[in-house]
Amino acid sequence: MDNMAPSKKAGFQKERERFGYAMVSPSMVFLIAVTTLPLVSLLAMSFFRIDLTSPMDNGWAGVENYTEIIKDHRFWHSMRLTAVYTTVTVVLQVMIGLALAMAFFRGFRGQGAMRVSVLLPMILAPVVVGLSWRTLILTPEYGILDYLSILMGFGSKPWLVHPSWALVSVILIHTWQWTPFAFLVFLASLNAMPLEPLEAALLDTRNSWQRFRFVILPMIRPAVYIVIIIRTMVALRAFAAIFSATGGGPGTATEILNLYAYRVSFNSLNLGYGAALGTLLLLLTVGISMVFFRMRKAN
Amino acid sequence: MAEVILRNVCKLFGKVPVVRDFSLNIADGEFLVLVGPSGCGKSTTLRLVAGLESLSSGEIYIGDRLVNDIHPRDRDIAMVFQNYALYPQMTVYDNMAFSLKMRKVPKREIDQAIRRTSELLRIDQLLDRKPGQLSGGQRQRVALGRSIIRNPHVFLFDEPLSNLDAKLRIAMRAELLELHQRLMTTAIYVTHDQLEAMTMGDRIVVMNEGVIQQVDHPETVYDHPVNLFVAGFIGSPSMNFLDCRILQNGDSLCAATDGLRLKIPAGKQARVQSYVGRDAVLGIRPEHIGLASDPARCDCLAGFTAVVRVVESAGSEKIVHARVEDHSLVARLDPHTRLKTGETVEFAVRMETVHIFDKVTGQTLM
Numbered sequence A: 001m002d003n004m005a006p007s008k009k010a011g012f013q014k015e016r017e018r019f020g021y022a023m024v025s026p027s028m029v030f031l032i033a034v035t036t037l038p039l040v041s042l043l044a045m046s047f048f049r050i051d052l053t054s055p056m057d058n059g060w061a062g063v064e065n066y067t068e069i070i071k072d073h074r075f076w077h078s079m080r081l082t083a084v085y086t087t088v089t090v091v092l093q094v095m096i097g098l099a100l101a102m103a104f105f106r107g108f109r110g111q112g113a114m115r116v117s118v119l120l121p122m123i124l125a126p127v128v129v130g131l132s133w134r135t136l137i138l139t140p141e142y143g144i145l146d147y148l149s150i151l152m153g154f155g156s157k158p159w160l161v162h163p164s165w166a167l168v169s170v171i172l173i174h175t176w177q178w179t180p181f182a183f184l185v186f187l188a189s190l191n192a193m194p195l196e197p198l199e200a201a202l203l204d205t206r207n208s209w210q211r212f213r214f215v216i217l218p219m220i221r222p223a224v225y226i227v228i229i230i231r232t233m234v235a236l237r238a239f240a241a242i243f244s245a246t247g248g249g250p251g252t253a254t255e256i257l258n259l260y261a262y263r264v265s266f267n268s269l270n271l272g273y274g275a276a277l278g279t280l281l282l283l284l285t286v287g288i289s290m291v292f293f294r295m296r297k298a299n
Numbered sequence B: 001m002a003e004v005i006l007r008n009v010c011k012l013f014g015k016v017p018v019v020r021d022f023s024l025n026i027a028d029g030e031f032l033v034l035v036g037p038s039g040c041g042k043s044t045t046l047r048l049v050a051g052l053e054s055l056s057s058g059e060i061y062i063g064d065r066l067v068n069d070i071h072p073r074d075r076d077i078a079m080v081f082q083n084y085a086l087y088p089q090m091t092v093y094d095n096m097a098f099s100l101k102m103r104k105v106p107k108r109e110i111d112q113a114i115r116r117t118s119e120l121l122r123i124d125q126l127l128d129r130k131p132g133q134l135s136g137g138q139r140q141r142v143a144l145g146r147s148i149i150r151n152p153h154v155f156l157f158d159e160p161l162s163n164l165d166a167k168l169r170i171a172m173r174a175e176l177l178e179l180h181q182r183l184m185t186t187a188i189y190v191t192h193d194q195l196e197a198m199t200m201g202d203r204i205v206v207m208n209e210g211v212i213q214q215v216d217h218p219e220t221v222y223d224h225p226v227n228l229f230v231a232g233f234i235g236s237p238s239m240n241f242l243d244c245r246i247l248q249n250g251d252s253l254c255a256a257t258d259g260l261r262l263k264i265p266a267g268k269q270a271r272v273q274s275y276v277g278r279d280a281v282l283g284i285r286p287e288h289i290g291l292a293s294d295p296a297r298c299d300c301l302a303g304f305t306a307v308v309r310v311v312e313s314a315g316s317e318k319i320v321h322a323r324v325e326d327h328s329l330v331a332r333l334d335p336h337t338r339l340k341t342g343e344t345v346e347f348a349v350r351m352e353t354v355h356i357f358d359k360v361t362g363q364t365l366m
Ligand SMILES: Nc1ncnc2c1ncn2[C@@H]1O[C@H](COP(=O)(O)OP(=O)(O)OP(=O)(O)O)[C@@H](O)[C@H]1O
Pocket: B013, B018, B036, B037, B038, B039, B040, B041, B042, B043, B044, B045, B191, B192
């Protein structure tokens, strides 16, 4: 009689579990179809030569795609761009996001309306952002930014047509769109801080910078790590905004790894090589995120 | 060392006045206790002195300096917060060192100060721990240490002991006082616990709804409360209040209510003479009610008969709740008194210790 009760309960729990599985199974199937299957086929494709421009030679290639990548200057160029693009955008997002969050944390007049406008970029689709920057903001003389640049005496800049400026532009676009995310996380984290240590710091520190550096920043450090990790992941595989603003150009000036993989696959129609590039990007992303998570744990 | 002067200090949150026309001089080296019920504006007053809130009007001086517009960090004060407010990510050592580091005090000096203070507070074993790894009492000491080490001119304590268990609280109370004797730094201490206030303060300030009710030595506040509020707030169990009417009875006066007729001592009659025929409130401290059978040590006893309702034994005393007609009274009796619930007993009140209050204004008449 004594062990009747637990077994009964277990049966009841099992039924609940089964029901749970039944409920999530459609979305699981969907997820496997749109994420796992493409991933597996990507990996498989990377070991084949699939060049639609000369389909005769297609077939098993082993690691040939990979050995070729190592010798590929355009690949290394895209890696350097990816590194610069990711590092600069993440650093900018964290710094600007933190500064904005601190400003909102202290509070000022007209805060409500400002908060909405700060968050707006994030809800736009990246393609829209890329296109609207290209047309509304960066167009020579008529774009808002170019106009401001002229007004401030810096003159019109070749925002999208000069290689260096194009890189600056895509970094600006990404930062503009995604700083709100960092801002949001930081603001939430600031608002969750216990108030009393902050007040104690008001008595203990000599200026606001010390208070921020030694009291506030350590308390929101976990949020900073999270933002760095998430934003790095996203920056590494940025695509739509660059694609719609510069398409990777001029030349290969803004062709980060993701765009290179796309261009190889769908412009040059060399699907096998593109798949190998894509696989490397995946490994890179996973590797870096694992390092970050380790670092976060260690702290 | 510094005296602290508050002059007509007012604080409004929006349109709600929280501290009203607060004026007080706190002497150099004094240990002043601010006491009052929850929400009466004690913390706000303290935060005004600290500079964590801005004044709506009035002036605050620390030393001879008007500090109204002086930043908290430049006021030479140290505050111990109710929830300790330790920096969670720093070790005990760093918590204590922090303010000195920020002031660019040489490392060696900081180290010496920490050794000294941590020994004094018996936290020298804990220096490497983080606040999260400490017990409430230990955190309390660290918070204390962090403020002592700065050697401030004024200490501000906001209910620093309220999170501790009863035993530790009493121990820390003594330690704090001892510390104060040693440092002789001006201290303002906020508590809602009247017992803490009574035992700790050189002087205590009783506040209610943002207004100072009475400022005086603890015994004076206890023996001569200025109004109904103070009388009821200070003392535990609190004073018995009975609505009564002052009656002329031949050439003496008495306070009468149904079932009770207590004669007012001759020496005090003059003060209530003008209240004859009017309503008043009678206040009797529980310890001033005794059994009529006890050998009386005073001439002026007024007796009454009551039914015992509840008897609480507290070891050193017996708290008896009794009923006379519609009034319930609390008496503090000798622990060896034997009383049973339901018993009818003759009680006696020492009338020269009784208070009478104006029913409308609450002011003390006698
Ligand atoms: N920042 C604020 N904004 C609005 N009202 C406030 C604010 N801080 C305190 N109050 C109000 O002021 C009144 C006094 O608050 P205060 O914290 O000074 O009370 P207290 O005497 O310290 O009470 P307790 O014993 O509960 O700590 C309360 O009614 C409270 O609601």
